[in-house]
Amino acid sequence: MASTYCEGKSSWPELLGAEGKVAAAWIERENHLVKAKIVPEGSAVIQDFRCDRVWVWVDKNNVVYRVPRIG
Numbered sequence: 001m002a003s004t005y006c007e008g009k010s011s012w013p014e015l016l017g018a019e020g021k022v023a024a025a026w027i028e029r030e031n032h033l034v035k036a037k038i039v040p041e042g043s044a045v046i047q048d049f050r051c052d053r054v055w056v057w058v059d060k061n062n063v064v065y066r067v068p069r070i071g
Contacts (some may be wrong), residue, residue: 068070
């Protein structure tokens, strides 16, 4: 069975309300093991769990509206 433990920081609640690109850069600075992917509201994403990916959900104004977390 695969482990769901990932190294480094795994969620960024402090980025709610931040601009998407700023949030993505912040996340990648704080955890060099991940790539932050900006996702517009209403988009579909793959549901597989990966320790090297963080979805940054942004609204129509490019503002983060969900807590970014590894997944």
